[in-house]
Amino acid sequence: MSTLHNAPYHHGTLRQSLLEAALTILARDGEAGLSLRDLARAVGVSPAAPYRHFDGRVALLEALAVTGFQRFDARMKAVATGEGDPLPAMGRAYVLFALENANLFHLMFSPQLRRDQRPGLSMAADMAFATLRDAMAAGPEGRIAALGAWAKVHGLATLLLDGQIRLGAGERAETLVDAILGAELPQAR
């Protein structure tokens, strides 16, 4: 009688359900709009239930940021192994990821999540950026040029995200990224 199917509550996959619901709420309402009690309600569970799976609200946020870095890394890897010059493609992917996952991207860099005492988050971030760094190290340039290129994409992503750089009428983000990043690397072909 108490088999796996028909398990209406005490439902076994709570941790995963919480993460999924949290990602949806985050995308819609931003970090400030994500409350643990709301989340528990959305998943149909008591307010205290999430504490069996996360140490508290910021631990939940950290888990979200980690999956953000993992998804980001997956995108970078997918694009790096594609055909064509990997660097411009990664730049495009970097900026597009930020624009498509605005709230998640912001959370990934929230000062609320100090990298110091959060090894999980720190590792996830390092892995994601290692993929990027390796692609750049393939070029002849060196640390300074690599940091400069990284800063440029990252700055472009955040400035677009925050509406500081506004796209012209009909201008696509990708073409702007290509123009700005391409200005430095002299065509390379």
Next chain:
Amino acid sequence: MSTLHNAPYHHGTLRQSLLEAALTILARDGEAGLSLRDLARAVGVSPAAPYRHFDGRVALLEALAVTGFQRFDARMKAVATGEGDPLPAMGRAYVLFALENANLFHLMFSPQLRRDQRPGLSMAADMAFATLRDAMAAGPEGRIAALGAWAKVHGLATLLLDGQIRLGAGERAETLVDAILGAELPQAR
């Protein structure tokens, strides 16, 4: 008897006092650690008092961000009119401002403060960046190069701020900024 001096409460300069106290708390505890009730307590006033001066918590945050942009602009202007090449100096000042005012800088770009329906914040940001843009437009380069340079400093600032780029032992932020920004502009002297 009810003259200006000895006005212990109903104290006349509440708005300004709130802003100053808020900046202190923000610098110490970050945006997440800044509560209106705490703030009221710190200033010695009832929880409802701030509402005579600010429409609510995010309106207070907006005011803080505005003064952030004003201070940022002042720093940029001070450096632009100094001696020497203005561009590298502004780049240094940009990054140093971010590092010295980490929480305030983050707040200035918080997605919680949508520029759309906040003309005050939007204007303050535009003014600050206009100073920067004017300095860059003086060069021969054009929009793409200017946006690229801006993105580079901004990205560098935020990556340093978030600890993604770590300084080497004894390495100063200013020298790194100079190296990275100088790599693009070919010395110009």
Next chain:
DNA sequence: ACCTGAACACCGTTCAAGT
């Protein structure tokens, strides 16, 4: 082991009332 129910201290915000 995982979840509920009830409780605690706290918060943002509102509103009548005081001066």
Next chain:
DNA sequence: ACCTGAACACCGTTCAAGT
């Protein structure tokens, strides 16, 4: 006009108790 006091709905978190 500016501030207080008290209240409301909400939140994060804890803990004993249930299964």
